[in-house]
Amino acid sequence: MKLHEYQAKALMKQYGIPVPNGGVATSPEEVGALAEQLGGKVVVKAQVHAGGRGKAGGVAVVQGASEAQQFAASLLGKNLVTHQTGPEGVPVEKVMVEEAAEIQKEIYIAIVIDGATKSAVVIASESGGMEIEEVAESSPEKILRVPVDPVLGLQPYQGRKLAYGMNLKPELIRPTAELAVNLYRLFIEKDCSLAEINPLVITEDNRVIAVDGKVNLDDDAAFRQKELRGQRDIGQEDKLEAEALDFDISYVRLDGDVGCLVNGAGLAMATMDVIQTVGAEPANFLDVGGGADEEKVKKAFSIILSDPKVKRVLINLFGGILRCDVAARGVVMACEETKANPAIVARMLGTNSSEARQILQESGLNVVLVETLKEAADKLKEVR
Ligand code: GDP
Numbered sequence: 001m002k003l004h005e006y007q008a009k010a011l012m013k014q015y016g017i018p019v020p021n022g023g024v025a026t027s028p029e030e031v032g033a034l035a036e037q038l039g040g041k042v043v044v045k046a047q048v049h050a051g052g053r054g055k056a057g058g059v060a061v062v063q064g065a066s067e068a069q070q071f072a073a074s075l076l077g078k079n080l081v082t083h084q085t086g087p088e089g090v091p092v093e094k095v096m097v098e099e100a101a102e103i104q105k106e107i108y109i110a111i112v113i114d115g116a117t118k119s120a121v122v123i124a125s126e127s128g129g130m131e132i133e134e135v136a137e138s139s140p141e142k143i144l145r146v147p148v149d150p151v152l153g154l155q156p157y158q159g160r161k162l163a164y165g166m167n168l169k170p171e172l173i174r175p176t177a178e179l180a181v182n183l184y185r186l187f188i189e190k191d192c193s194l195a196e197i198n199p200l201v202i203t204e205d206n207r208v209i210a211v212d213g214k215v216n217l218d219d220d221a222a223f224r225q226k227e228l229r230g231q232r233d234i235g236q237e238d239k240l241e242a243e244a245l246d247f248d249i250s251y252v253r254l255d256g257d258v259g260c261l262v263n264g265a266g267l268a269m270a271t272m273d274v275i276q277t278v279g280a281e282p283a284n285f286l287d288v289g290g291g292a293d294e295e296k297v298k299k300a301f302s303i304i305l306s307d308p309k310v311k312r313v314l315i316n317l318f319g320g321i322l323r324c325d326v327a328a329r330g331v332v333m334a335c336e337e338t339k340a341n342p343a344i345v346a347r348m349l350g351t352n353s354s355e356a357r358q359i360l361q362e363s364g365l366n367v368v369l370v371e372t373l374k375e376a377a378d379k380l381k382e383v384r
């Protein structure tokens with residue numbers, strides 16, 4: 001789950017990380033009032049669950065209340081399209097107003113989970129800001145990485161090492177090192193999958209301040225972060241992904257036209273690879289989960305079919321705890337309910353697979369049954 005910038009910054013503030021003074025508003029008038037209160041130069045920022053706002057015209061530094069109000073009016077109620085959103089963009093319903101920082105330098109710090117070291121890793125760079133992806137590409141030596149021992153946590157010496165590595169002035173070493181340790185505490189205590197400050201700014205008067213803030217929460221820890229879960233903004237989420245999440249289905253929408261119904265995350269990944277080997281693109285990742293029942297399979301299949309891009313579907317199930325006949329009934333129910341009749345290639349092996357095949361064959365659906373993944377791939381080409 002993603003938090004908005006204003007929510008992320010409120011958390012950061014709780015953890016002793018300096019953030020600019022400001023607030024959030026839902027109307028141009030409120031934005032004007034906030035800007036008036038803050039006085040002087042302010043920055044007005046669209047609050048959306050996507051980065052790249054700066055380049056997309058979602059951020060402006062303005063002088064005074066009326067300019068702030070005007071810019072807010074141009075954002076609110078519209079969709080913002082950035083390089084991280086789809087072409088339709090995401091709706092802007094809230095706008096943040098903050099005292100503008102006088103920027104001397106933009107640096108970068110983030111914490112993510114690193115699969116390779118099986119730990120959290122702090123990533124930092126002396127060149128932060130909107131071109132961070134380019135820095136990572138063209139001067140990877142400028143990106144520092146410090147893996148964190150999960151038992152010991154981020155040690156003060158590691159924070160200092162990062163700060164020195166970023167070539168900061170001596171008086172900035174300590175506040176930056178402390179900030180790194182505080183960000184790590186936040187990351188762990190709030191069960192984050194990402195905590196990022198880009199840019200972390202060195203101001204003209206030599207303070208370190210988080211000018212942007214991004215926090216993503218690990219959905220698997222939702223049960224112990226109830227308060228933060230209450231901050232979820234469904235309006236920012238992909239409708240189908242949000243629906244799937246509510247039914248505990250792992251579903252990620254992609255750009256292709258082949259819907260996939262699979263049980264098990266590993267099998268789902270392998271299935272997507274197979275789809276690509278025949279020159280097709282998956283429309284989604286979907287792991288219906290081991291303990292799914294008819295209802296859940298029906299829901300999963302309905303979600304797949306609700307994506308207008310889906311022209312054909314590959315079902316790849318290995319029946320274990322989820323019996324194949326149960327899955328087959330769910331699929332048939334979904335097609336009946338949605339009145340959809342897509343071309344389906346189905347590979348169902350394992351428990352009760354023969355019942356499943358019979359159910360599908362007698363369903364009147366446009367389905368081709370296969371035994372192997374190779375066959376599935378070949379058939380997929382035919383049902384294009
Ligand atoms: P993002 O593009 O979605 O990551 O949005 P950011 O919050 O990072 O803002 C984009 C850019 O706007 C930053 O990299 C800064 O260069 C600029 N910016 C943001 N806040 C301020 C500010 O307070 N003062 C100044 N001068 N520039 C700012």
Ligand code: MN
Pocket residue numbers: 051129198199212
């Ligand atoms: Mn940013």
